[in-house]
Amino acid sequence: MAVVPLAPTATLARKTGIKVEMESAKLLNGRGQLFSEPAPGPSFSSSLCQIFLLLALFVPVAAMTGCAGLVSGGSNPPSPLTPAITAQPANQTVTAGQAATFSVTATGTAPLTYQWQKNGANITGASSSSYTTPVTMTSESGSTFDVVVSNTAGTATSNAATLTVNAAAVAPSITTQPASQVVTVGQTATFAVVASGTTPLTYQWRKNGTAISGATSSSYTTAATTSSDNGAQFTVVVSNVAGSATSNAATLTVNAAAVAPSITTQPASQAVTVGQTATFAVVAGGATPLTYQWRKNGTAISGATSSSYTTAATTSSDNGAQFTVVVSNSAGSATSNAATLTVNAAAVAPSITTQPASQVVTVGQTATFAVVAGGTTPLTYQWRKNGTAISGATSSSYTTAATTSSDNGAQFTVVV
Template sequence: GTLAYQWQREGEDLAGAQTSILTLSSTTASDGGSYRVLVSNEGGVTTSAAANLTVHTPPVITSQPVGVDLSSGDLLRLSVTATGTGPFSYQWQFNQTPLSTQTAATLEIAAVSLGEAGQYRVIVTSPGGTVTSASAVVTVQPIQVANPPAILTHPASQSLAPGVTLELKVTATGEGPLHYRWQFNGFNIPGASQDSFTLGDAQPADSGDYQVVVSNAGGSVTSEVAQVKIVEGPSILQGPVSQTVQAGQQMVLSVEASGTPPLNYQWRYQGFNIPGARGSTFQIDSVQLIDAGTYQVVVSDASGAQVQSLPALLEVVTEPVNTSRITSVQLSDGGLLIQWEAKEGRVLQAKARLEDAIWRDIPGSEGQSESRQALLGNATFYRLLDR
């Protein structure tokens, strides 16, 4: 008799599938499964063995390799992500030439070289087909090697008196960052890592050779040695004294000092060196109002150490003034001994700052010839007044 057919998928009848041949057009992954056919006639029904259908979908790249800009020696890493029916195989290419060792989803070159700059792509293969990624451009720059630093100004040798502050400085140039390491007699000084080194209250034990090592990525350079001597320097026996002088009159300042000869002198006005003023005395033959201010002298000896006098105040007035002068200023018993020629009505006055308007009498000084004042650490200005 006549045979009838009914195709089934996963045990369910397929509509319209009633011929001896089953044709599926435009199959997709969802068409996969177990197929069989039921054949019947007047005598009964028989069922075929099951046939399993697997539909392979072609690979699709969902994440392309991305180009990078590297320096020679850097790690090169490129990767690709694909979907579809697996398993997948990968073949990376460099400028369209297969790389035999690069057959994974991620390409890695531990230390890329200049010759490995170019275009990279990967061919992805699966049971569903083959797809080629977009090209990723890799650039490789040569390593920029820094030049070692250069020292422009070396730390200077110096001689100082005990108790003063030692200051050393270096000036260097080069590709940063620059690093500094100061050394004393060849050994690193802990914490001394700036372009300058400061040591307060220097003592003779701090005498020696100082140098600094300056470094960067390109190397290092060591400065010249600065020889530092902490020695007992000169002392001022009698410093310059403050004066009040009428404009147009002569003004003379003097200092008496001791130390290892020869002694050198440098007079200063308002904190600045006076050119050519290098003797134990300094004078202005015709004082003008502009000359008013504070004067000091720096004394140095053969050891190179130096000491600076206390400031002496010069007041310049337009009216005649008395000629009384302080004759001696000395350090004595931790204080300041000021002496002058005694006279009835003559009194010692003082003020702490030049801008103070009022001179104040020193108690007990009127009619006397001397006064002992405590050293308070700040400058004090003194004068004599005849009443």
């Protein structure tokens, strides 16, 4: 833009709010600032410069070559705005080995500069509106991060954001496997597992390899079973953020509805001698498992819980005792008939109280020998002639056949 010399007076400026500073010819830049170089070009009359002043009413800043003066608007440039943080950095939670990112949003006159701090100390190179940590360690858990935002007008410091660093996740491992179950039709079965690993752990039970809807806890109870469930395999998959583990299979055995016990062979009565033992036995049918409880004279015998029972060594006081057994299962019980124990006195060896007497006969006659003996019955007898057992001579007396002269002097004895 060409300029003309200004007149030495500028009364118009006071009326319009335009400031005119008279100086020797200088150049102006576009912001109303003086250049130090001399204004080249011809000089113009002061009237032309006054016309330029009128134009300056509509132009914020103007200068013309040859006009020794400065023309500028009446208002100063706006002051810079100090930084203000509009979005604070947020707390972060990561697992050891991961990185964490913090960010801030701020306003204010540009340019804005940023300096991130960890636990109050500047972080080298952390000079943008966001900061990403190196891979974290558990020892850094609880550290605080803030940022100082600056410009020519001042600074603003953000709130502190906390970094939480959790230990690296451990995959699940099963410490107690689910156990196989045996039930009767209509009953339920419960399977359970114990697992370790980083929480939270999730569970999914499966039947024959297919996920069971809603079976997502550490134990699972079936619906009422049917015979078609017999042999089913149950497993559970335990999972967390680090992986999963599948349990061993547990088998479900479903037995037919229980049948109450029935006794098919009753215990038999026993006879023994004092000091001997006696054994009683029973045979029963019904749904297994069957349990047994033997009783003596109506009182349960401790430890007598099998299908047979053998007494201790008997005494005469056991004579006439009554033995029964109660057979039980889940459907009911059955009591046997009573078996009687007879205990006899201890046996007494035979003793001969009347010896056989010698006999005198005539040839052709018979001779009879007899003995009387005591002792525990039954007693048995065996007669002998000259030391040789006589066939059939097994009673307390013996009568010979018709004698001959050769029988003279024969010796007869008996073993009782």
